[in-house]
Amino acid sequence: MSSDLVTTVLHRASADPSLTPEARQVILAALEGEDDLARALDPRSSADPDGTTPGSGSGPGPARGQGEPTRAYLSSVTVEGFRGVGPRARLSLTPGPGLVIVAGRNGCGKSSFAEALEVAMTRGSYRWRTRRGVWTESWRNLHRPDPTTIVVELAEEGSGRTVVGARWPAGAELDAMTSWVQRPGAGSVPGLEALGWTRELELFRPFLSYDELGALFAEPSKLYEALASVLGLERLEDARCRLAGARRELAAPKEAAARLARELRSVLSATADERAETMLAQVSRLRPDLDAVRDLVTGTGPGDDGEHSRLRALAVLTGPDTAALDEARARWRSLAATVAGLRADLGTVGTRTTELLAAALHLHRERGDGPCPVCGRGVLDAGWAAEAAAELERGRKAGTALGEACRELRAVERELTSLVPQPPAVLVDAARAAVPGAAAAEVAWRELAALAEEPEALARDGDAAVDRLGERLASASASARAELRRREDAWQPVAVRVAEWLVHAERARRRAARLAAVTAGATWLRANADELRNERIRPLAERARRIWALLRQESNVDLGEVTLAGVTTRRRVVLTASVDGVAAGALGVMSQGELHALALALFLPKASAPASPFGFVVVDDPVQAMDPAKVDGLARVLAEVATGRQVIVFTHDDRLPDAVRRLDLPARLVEITRDRNSVVTVGDVSDPAGRYLDDARAVAGDRAVPDHVRLRVVPELCRMSVEARCRDTYFGHRLREGTPRTVVERAWAAAVGTRAKLALAVRAGTGTRLDVWLAADPRRQAALGVCAAAPHDGLRCDPRAAIRDVARLLRDLGDDRDR
């Protein structure tokens, strides 16, 4: 039934378009178990986006596969020295569906069988748990305290005879019980684990006593749990818890990142660093640019044009090349001296003199030696001419040299100007940004630059300006470096914290998709919990209502919806009812007897849930507080459940057996009597076969019945009787051997006619072996003849003799029945 839970959830989840395939898969994985959920959330595993594979199922129990499990039926309970039973007493049962009513007066030991069954299979009983004190003192039989043993024989579909036992050493306490299990073809194993029903016994517990019926409504959450576990709803709760756990785990980095971000926001806004501003912006964003943050933290990111880079540029800023400047200035000075010297030289000769001398030389060349036309006293001769030519040459050379020196000087001046550029933008910015020392350095730089416009002044008086600039620049850089260091010192711890945040933020980003799926899944499960629960309980509730309808008889209380409500500690089963059509809470309007009937109406569907491996249901004394009319209803309900289950009911009075007879229900009635010294005897009172034969006897013996009716009715009753017994015998054999019920039922349905049914019952197969069996006693053949006469012309012999033959046949079959 629990695997149906997955189907129910899958149906609902698939029909919900708001659910992503990932979320759907997460829900199903969570229903399957911790491991499945872990696998579904493992980023390395390739996800199944359709979410249509519900998984391999987890562990044993109801999750195993679809359809109904193989079932176990009770074959017998043997009790010795336990409670009211002294010497060994055995209650034989026919395995397979059917109703057995075990009646006996209070104190006859009938409840001892019911409790022995429960104790042997669960190591405890309801009474044992709830009335420990009284119970622990009186659990051993007073007359035969030793040995104390319980042996339960089960017939398991598919495997056969399994025996469950309990024994107590002489004088041992109740708790010192030793359990053992013997499965087909194996030795006995201590403990009950070998049964593999630990969980199933808890879930479907096929034992219910009168006390327990009353207690079902005492605690609303108890009833809830009893129903919820059968419906596999605790699996829903488990899935919810698993998803919550997974969500917590997946959300941890996101929450850590958020917490760190909160702290960081105050730290960053108090940090004077433009990186802090960038960070603050990122940290406050819904989807921060984590790559940018990482670059900023590790310092590998692209620089910015802010304060920080300005400081860094200033820190390494150098002034004009002083070496080159000094050298150029020296060169200028030397060139200036050269030019001055040349000018002085040229100044002594003079341009006009040169022109005069050149004219005199020209004259000499034309006229030859003669007196000086200028002064008239001197003579212009060859000696003078040579001297004058030399003089003239020297003057010409000096002029050329001066021109060259002047050009060079101008080049040096240009060089000087270029060596002192205008102050760089970095410095100007820094000065504008009021970086300490920057303004003074800028002034010094501008002065030097202005000086460089007048190279002579620079060359001659530049030393002071150059030195001043050097000093001021050094000071500005130093203060920039100091500021940088201060900032770095302040930033470092912030950077560490940002890095920490980054780790969580990146982890959170990697998990974002999974977290979204898990969150959606958890939300969906929570939102759909009520509908899922009630979808699950609906079939059970419907069966309970049908049972109630049969049970209630003339009660004016009509059972309405049965729903599950509330969570955790406030979980409860909500039973609605209507009294003469007026809606009311069921528990308020029902009498004690009706509540018992209602409890039974809920218990029977639970204990006979399709997923239960128990083919039997044991009910101890359900009729105590019931009206006579309800007892009839109860008998009908039990007979209905008995069409699919082996129902064993213990009762202390005749009302239920009476109802069974009155309603002509196919039930076996067993009576338990207790003689002195706790000698308990189990005896068949009647079964359908016996009752049909009793009816036949009544018809045969009533003189008022005309012969033609008698001869028609008696063989029909004989046939019904024989076929009923054959069915019991056949089902008993085959189920004890471990044959699946469906196989047995199919074979039975295929057997048409009394002869075919008899063949199955005596395991004769076909034809000849049945003939052999029939031939072993001529009365068997005669009895079969009686049954065969029924559908035809009626009996042709004495009805009393026919009944005797049939009774004999029943005995022959009955001897076989419990073997």
Add this chain to the structure above:
Amino acid sequence: MTSVTTVTGDRAGVLLAAARTALDGELSLPPGRATRAAALLARSALEASVAGHLARRGFAVPGASMRVQLVCLRVCAGPVDGADAAWAWATLSGACHHHAYELTPTATEVAHLLDVVADLRVRLGATAG
């Protein structure tokens, strides 16, 4: 009553009507008697239905015990009708007699039984060949 029955031939129907009249308190019976009287009349109606059905099917057993009649009914009318008739008869018998340990049947219980008997009357009449 008997005279009416012989005239109409529907003994069961007449008895059932009388049972309803009794239950409705129109016969001025002492308190508590009405339900028992109704139960008694209903049981007679049922017996008439059973006997009528058996007679029509050639299974008439006049004078046989009711148990035998009901057994014969089960054989000729089938297990469902047979069982219902047997249950109704036994329950009505319980309601007619005063048992030391059982209280007077309630009016609702008997009313329900009357419905069952009425239903059976139709079913057993309808199956007549």
